[in-house]
Each structure stands twice: as C-alpha cells, then as structure tokens.
Amino acid sequence: MHGALMAEEMAQQPDVIANLVERRDEISERVDRVLPPDIAGIVLVARGSSDHAAIYGRYVLQMAARRIVALEAPSLHTLYGVRSRCDGFLAIAVSQSGRTPEIGTVLQRLQQGGARTMAVTNDAASPLGEAADEVVELRAGIENAVPATKTFTAQLAALALIAEAVGDVPWQPNAWSSVPKLMQGVLDDPAPARAAGDVLQEAHGLITVGRGFMFSVALEAALKLKETSHLLAEGYSSADLRHGPVAVIERAFPVLAFTVSGRAAADMVDLVEWLRARRGAYVITIGEGDVDVPIPAGAPEPLAPLVASVRAQQIAREAALRRDLDPDFPEGLTKVTPTT
Amino acid sequence: MHGALMAEEMAQQPDVIANLVERRDEISERVDRVLPPDIAGIVLVARGSSDHAAIYGRYVLQMAARRIVALEAPSLHTLYGVRSRCDGFLAIAVSQSGRTPEIGTVLQRLQQGGARTMAVTNDAASPLGEAADEVVELRAGIENAVPATKTFTAQLAALALIAEAVGDVPWQPNAWSSVPKLMQGVLDDPAPARAAGDVLQEAHGLITVGRGFMFSVALEAALKLKETSHLLAEGYSSADLRHGPVAVIERAFPVLAFTVSGRAAADMVDLVEWLRARRGAYVITIGEGDVDVPIPAGAPEPLAPLVASVRAQQIAREAALRRDLDPDFPEGLTKVTPTT
Secondary structure, eight states: OTTHHHHHHHHTHHHHHHHHHHTHHHHHHHHHHHSOTTOOEEEEEOOHHHHHHHHHHHHHHHHHHOBOEEEOOTHHHHTTOOOOBOTTEEEEEEESSSOOHHHHHHHHHHHHTTOEEEEEESOTTSHHHHHSSEEEEOOOOOOOSSSOSHHHHHHHHHHHHHHHHHSOOSSOGGGGGGHHHHHHHHHTOOHHHHHHHHHTTTOSEEEEEEOGGGHHHHHHHHHHHHHHHOOEEEEEEHHHHHTTGGGGOOTTOEEEEEOOSSTTHHHHHHHHHHHHHHHOOEEEEEESSSSSEEOOSOSOTTTHHHHHHHHHHHHHHHHHHHTTOOTTSOTTOOSSOOOO | OTTHHHHHHHHTHHHHHHHHHHTHHHHHHHHHHHSOTTOOEEEEEOOTHHHHHHHHHHHHHHHHHOBOEEEOOTHHHHTTOOOOBOTTEEEEEEESSSOOHHHHHHHHHHHHTTOEEEEEESOTTSHHHHHSSEEEEOOOOOOOSSSOSHHHHHHHHHHHHHHHHHSOOSSOGGGGGGHHHHHHHHHTOOHHHHHHHHHTTTOSEEEEEEOGGGHHHHHHHHHHHHHHHOOEEEEEEHHHHHTTGGGGOOTTOEEEEEOOSSTTHHHHHHHHHHHHHHHOOEEEEEESSSSSEEOOSOSOTTTHHHHHHHHHHHHHHHHHHHTTOOTTSOTTOOSSOOOO
16 A cells, blocks of 8 residues: 555554653763763754755754854865864764665764764664664664654654753753653544645645744655655755745745744744745645644644654555645655765 | 846945955954863854855865854754854854854854854844954945845855965965956856856756855855746755766756865766766756856866856846746745844
8 A cells, every 4th residue: 555654653652752752861971971061052963854864953952052153164164175163063973774875975084083972873782873873773673664754753852852961951851751641642534634635636836934943844745745745845944935936926826834832923923824825836734733633732843843754654645645645755765865 | 126136236246345355454453362271162053045155164164264164053042042062162153244143143152152253244233243352344234136146155255265364275375366257257247147148048946066166156056046047956966866866867966066276076977977978957057168158267176166156147147038927026925034
C-alpha cells in the first residue's frame, strides 16, 4: 500500500520521543563532557530535513547558551577550504544517517579549528558518529520511507534536550511528559489532515508559513510536500513572507499557516487575516484552538513544533495519496544523499 | 511604461559599484575602527533582499576573518527577548532603508550584549545608521521601484569591500576594475534575458539554483521573480536541491541554473546534466561560456555574483512584462516593510 511505511514510522514517534526524554541524564552527561568551559558560540552543521531541525536547534540553543548560534555553510569548507578559528565553539552536526560526506568533512574542519564537536544521528557507528567528540544517538530505529519523519522529530527533541543541559530553557522539564500524548492525539485524528490533503490535490504550488520556533516546521512541511506530493511548496517565516514573496499569493492560492499559541501567535494571526482579506488566499491554519487543522493544546510554545510536525507529515502524506503518488518512495530520491 | 523605473535603476549599477570601490579606503578605515581586536566571530542581521546579500557576505567575511559568521534570527530578539553575550563579535546589519524596525532592534540588542556594530545601508541618517557604531553608506541613490536592484548589488560590493578590510580575500584588489564593465556588458545585451522571460511567460513555478558564492544570487533571482512576476520561484543551493526538493522537478519544469566558473562549477554542471537527462527539466543556464544566458567572463568567482545579479534582475523584469505585470510596483508590496 502506498504510504504504509511512512504511516508506520510516523506512528512510532510518541515512543521514540518518550525514549529520548528518558535518556535525559545520559544526554546531559554527554553535553557536560563536550561543552567548552567559557563557550564563545555554537555552530550547527546539517542539510535537508536535518537542516530544518538545526534551525529549530538554533532557537533553543541560543536561548540556553546565551551565545550566538550559527548555521554553517558546508561549501565554505568542502569547496573553498576555508580555515576558521573556532576555539570555544561547540559544533553540532545533525544527520539522520551520519553518512553524508560533506557533513562529516565540515565537522572535522571545525574540530581542526578548535571546536568541540557533537553529532546528533541515528547511527553512532557512522563516520560522523566516529568523528565527533560526543554522540547523541537518536535510536529512532531504521527509517525505510525516504521522507524523514521519526528521525526529524527525534532531532528536534534531541536538540531541545541538549539545550536543557546547556542552560536555562523557556519550558519546565515536566512539560515533556505530555508531548508523546499530544503527538498520539494527532495520529489518532487524521481526518483534518485528510481534508487539507484534499485541498492540495489540484494545487500547483503553495506557501507554508510559521514564525519563531514554528518556522522550522513550516520549512519541514514544505520539504515533505515537495518530496511526497511533488508540489512546489516554499516555507517562510511570517516576517520574510511580508518582504516580497507575498506577491505570489493571489486569489485562492493555498497557504499552510502554523498559528500555534505563544509569543509568535499575534504576528501569525495578523498575517492570516491579511492574507485572507487582502490577497484572497486559501489559508489552512494549523494550531491550537479555532483553526482548520487542530493540534491538541498543552505543549509550551518551544515544544509545540514536535506536535505540529506530525500534523505536517500527515498532510504531506495525504496530499501525496490524493495526487496518486507513493509518499514512501519519491521518484529519483534515495535515503542517503551523497552530497560532497 | 511598465518596468521603466526598474530598468533605470538597474542601469545605474555600474556607476554605483564603481563609486563604492573608489571609497575603498574610507570603508577600510571604518572597518578598522569597529573591528574587535581579537575577533570571536561575525553576526549578520537582515531580511528580504538584504538577507540574500548577507548570505553572500557570510562567504566573503568568513574567508577573510577566518572566524564563524552567523546570520541572526531576528525573532530571537524581537519575540523572545533572548540576551546573548557577544563580546568580541562584529555585528553587521544590512538594510536598504535602515527603517525596518526589527533590524534596528536586533542590532541594538547585540550591541548591548557586547558586539561592535556596523550598518550597511543607503541612509546613514536612518534609525539603523544612527544606532550603529559605524556605517557604510551605499550611496546608491533613491530607489523608487519596489524590487531592490542597485541597492542589492551595492550591498554585495560593500560586504566584499568590508571583507577586504577584515583580512585576506580570494581575489586581487584590481579585479574590481572590470566589474562595472562586465555589468554594463549585461545591460547592453538584453536579448538572452528576454528569451528566458519568454520561457517563463506561462510557467506555474520554477526553481533557481546556484552554489557557493552564487547561492545568494539564486535566492535573489527567486525573490525578484516572485515580486515582479508573481511566479512561485524557490532558490536552492545545488546540494540542498538534491536533498529532497528535486522531487518537484518533473518533465519541462523550469530551472534557472547559475553555472559560473570556479570551484562551484563542477557540481553545478553535474546537476544540470542530471536535471536534463533524468528529470527532463527545462534548464536555463546562466554563466560564462556555452550557456543559454551568458554573462561576460572575467570576474573572479567571488565577484561574479555582482554580474550575475544583473542578469537575474533582467530576467525577472522581462518575465513580468511577458506576464503583463508592472515589475516596478508589485501589488500589495511597499518599499519599506514594517516587520517587527
């Protein structure tokens, strides 16, 4: 059956996240061992879905470390051989397989420049895992569907747990206990995602939008829709969308808007109203409360992306099925992308 | 006439760049005054087109400073009030008008955290210019068309000149002398851009792609096409495109590929061949040598984005005219975007 693997792996997410949270002490010890004593900054290295997890990681890590967090451009190292001094930096590489050559190369270059290094990966025995000073293994289990689902949410959780070990974070430790249940709530209620998938059946393209913590989910939703449904979907923060790209939104143009509660909510509500009233957009809202595709309320804003990501995966999978495509095996894609 | 303002401002670019290069000593003195003695890193702050210039700036500045260069997420400051310690960092804000409130807010927060600050803007008397320790004024003149053209290339040049003052760069100082002439060569030869515009007349969407230094131009080309032609255009690095998004490229799907010479060339040539042979994409190549839309050869790879950007502007303007739109005033957009 088309999409069976993706559905199976999506269904494992509450357990994968619960298991990671149970390993909080182990993760904290690994962070303690690798964290530079007077940390100058943090630099993240990733591509694809993992890069979207890194964008989330940037928020939680900058809040916790109270230091600048950078996302490294791999080609600076792999094409141009830049040598950067990065004493006092913690470099964190995020890679599902640990086998994308360029990610390993960049982490090693940063290590040579003086950074302490950590890998967040599903496979501690991978070249990336072997190269890093410390590894946070996701233990999400083998992922057979090409679109990353459980490894993506596991990466978000791992980065949030790393942030907890780095410093103060804007959520209570016990907030985690509800997260697997909220994710399960989404899995048990697929009807709203199906309705959204129906809307996208005939679409030529769409824009996804979120802000703050939810920006990473908007990016990941767009990537999942591209991979599974071959829909040109571009993810934006609400602020960047206003800086020009909004010009493409004409009457009935579909927009997926992540309008979760919290500090980013007001800006998102404003944007959605404006897109509907002034541009005639077909906005599908995803969030807590009175929206088109609800997610169960209860997660603090910084952890809500874990729950919203499951909704995004569901919508992408449903849209692919409506478009008569197999979301498990998008044509021309492979699980490990050998970019250098 | 539709597009007259944009054409007029595009035509000013060779002079704007030549004037900036003539101010090299002034820019160098400003950098000397603001550069922290033992620099820990650099952080860039921008939105929209200016953010694409900042992505270019990240490459040239990281090469010159041999330190990590970050692009700051504004919402960390404006929504979440993060307090980051950034002693030893140079923070550079890039903003055409200097009047986008969030950019000024973020620069001030970084200043409060210990960073030295610099603004790259068209208006030193703007709130952003007033707030920064030093200003590199672009002096591009008033820009009346909504899509940024001359301010964008002026931002690229300013960031490259700042990089020269920061440290060793991978081009010779006299390489600049040819850049205005190469830009003029593009302006004097609009026919290839018109042909590309014809191809995009009926398109539903497209992907733009570049790598390394040229990644910023791919992003800017996509934004210009969205603003002027209401085409859903998404910009990618060739590496990121392979990580999933390539799934949207089906038979005859248009791709604008920036295949300039240099270290990024081999990867781009591989990608273009693969897109044509395996996906049946309609690839329009832009670069030096045997391509669909040529740019005159002669700029070193790190400065070629200035020349390629003019081609991208031309294509966006021509596509808009073919689509019966006025590229000067995209509906619903304003020159200063008041995001907070």
